[in-house]
Amino acid sequence: MKPLVWSDGTPVTAGDSVFSFELAADPQTPIPKKPIEQTASYKETGELTLEWKGIPGNLDPNYFANIWTPYPRHYWSQYSAGDLLEAEEAKRMPLSHGPFVVEEWLDGDHLTLVKNENYYLSDQELPRVDRIRFLFTPTSGQMSAQLLSGECDIGTHDGLTIRESSLLLDAERNGLLRTYFQAGPVFEHIDFGINPIDEFKTTRPDWFEDPRVRQAIVMCTDRQRMVEELLFDKAEVMDAYIPSLHPLIPDDLTVWPYDVEAANILLDAAGFLDADGDGIREDQTGGTPFKVTLLGAKGNELSEEVAGIFQENMAECGIEIELSYLLPDKYFADGPEGLLFGRQFDLAAFSWLMSIEPNCALYLSSQIPDPSNNWNGNYNNVTGFRNSEFDTACEAALEALPGTSEFEENHQEALRIWSEQMPIIPLFMHLKVAATRPEVENFIVDPTQDSELWNLYNIDKISED
Incomplete structure (x- = not known):
């Protein structure tokens, strides 16, 4: 594991990944149990190292992917697996070891993330922006309008469809947007x-x-x-x-x-x-x-x-x-x-x-x-x-x-x-269809990634000044 740090300053450990495995295995956690059932043991072998063993006779071609995303044991261990499903600390305002952390979440309107000062790449001046605001947009037509008006800088494929392509391409020809198409x-x-x-x-x-x-x-x-x-x-x-x-x-x-x-x-x-x-x-x-x-x-x-x-x-x-x-x-x-x-x-x-x-x-x-x-x-x-x-x-x-x-x-x-x-x-x-304002930099649609925001830490916006 990389030497990550939670947003409260506590180091991320292999034990946090084992804690995540234990939560996944708990009957109160409503997720598929097949990965658990195919696991003979999952344990930490050091501060940042783990060992997974499968059950005898089971051939898993993707054995190398059997790593459970770390969850903060020091922050969540006070709750049972069932209580965590509704706990504010897990559901709304979780700790983060990524580039951003939740600052505000207004149902049906927006979610605001701010820079995680403890991000492990902060010495490389990452992430490049201090604050990101996600707008919850009900229709693809409204998202297109928000992009054209400048209210939004990025529109992702889960909000845009191939039906908006003609409008987006016209806007690109007029220098108003950049459009992205990816299989x-x-x-x-x-x-x-x-x-x-x-x-x-x-x-x-x-x-x-x-x-x-x-x-x-x-x-x-x-x-x-x-x-x-x-x-x-x-x-x-x-x-x-x-x-x-x-x-x-x-x-x-x-x-x-x-x-x-x-x-x-x-x-x-x-x-x-x-x-x-x-x-x-x-x-x-x-x-x-x-x-x-x-x-x-x-x-x-x-x-x-x-x-x-x-x-x-x-x-x-x-x-x-x-x-x-x-x-x-x-x-x-x-x-x-x-x-x-x-x-x-x-x-x-x-x-x-x-x-x-x-x-x-x-x-x-x-x-x-x-x-x-x-x-x-x-x-x-x-x-x-x-x-x-x-x-x-x-x-x-x-x-x-x-x-x-x-x-x-x-x-x-x-x-x-x-x-x-x-x-x-x-x-x-x-096709996945996405669009950005012209001033957005480092926005890359990668076919191997589910989200266009996979490199959110590196996305930047040129200042208008």
Whole structure:
């Protein structure tokens, strides 16, 4: 641990991290207990050193991250874990070992932080500003107005959306603001209902079992148009479940470009032809027109615009798309009642949160939600995709430690197989949108950080004098 100091002048110790672990383990603390359950022991071995041991048989690839953020034992030990949930010293006015400490908090209006005089980098004249005021702004439109008026200096992605981008870019062209676009950890996609539950499977032909059909539909989807029209050409088209710049993307990943002619040839080869010339292909076994439903969450404007473009694209390939939107609580409900996680759909549009490690587990056969796992919401392979070679590579990657050849080789092999099979249509990464006044310095949007204020200690403002 670094030699930190609490804002009251008391040194931060390894014992404070152990105290944090003890609070996390307390039954009164309402947080997930899995990290605790996988810990055999967690103890201080010196003033600033710690030792973590996992339970026997548990392989944790991220073992090095099993460090609990220090909490001030000397300040909080008078309270039980339950009392701390409501204690002013924890909930409203906590001690800090960071660059700032809370000075004032007015519910629904603002939060004021002031420089922590005991910050460990204070000898480097950090933080660069003495006071920061956070305004609680109810709408993105109001935040944009506050930026333009100079009432606010920084607007972050949790308050701004892609919808404000046109206004922000206009303001930047006029020298009023600086705008920032950064790919976030969320990616949009459309899932194929490859293997739905039996009750749904019998209601329609097996449209998506043949990988050629899935490949053709990917090629028929103009994902670049979606990025250009809906995301101001600031996002990246996805070719897999990780972005193209990820270090584990294999050089020989199969990429399916937008190519309507090639897509139609592939659909012909798969046996779905337009025999009656009405512009819609048919299943040659029973003559059923290739008409399928795309499900989505009601109220998601971006997703609805994506669906509109997709519907147009599919018409060029002889596939008719009906759009159906459900309220989020119904759409994302556990199976068997929920249509998405109950595997009762043709196509389904939604987004996933990515992690640094490729989440190949989303497509494992063992992760298909069904009665055998009680439709548990932790089983996320809603496509019903099954591929034994993919399972072997993915499971080996998940069991390997990061940095090993087994980790890299098996993740890459899983990606190669997945990109040939295409159980989903990967669309694009969502954008984080932020803006600052021109006089703000050292504001850096980092894709690996959840917040744009990760380097708050280094952000400065040029004086107008």
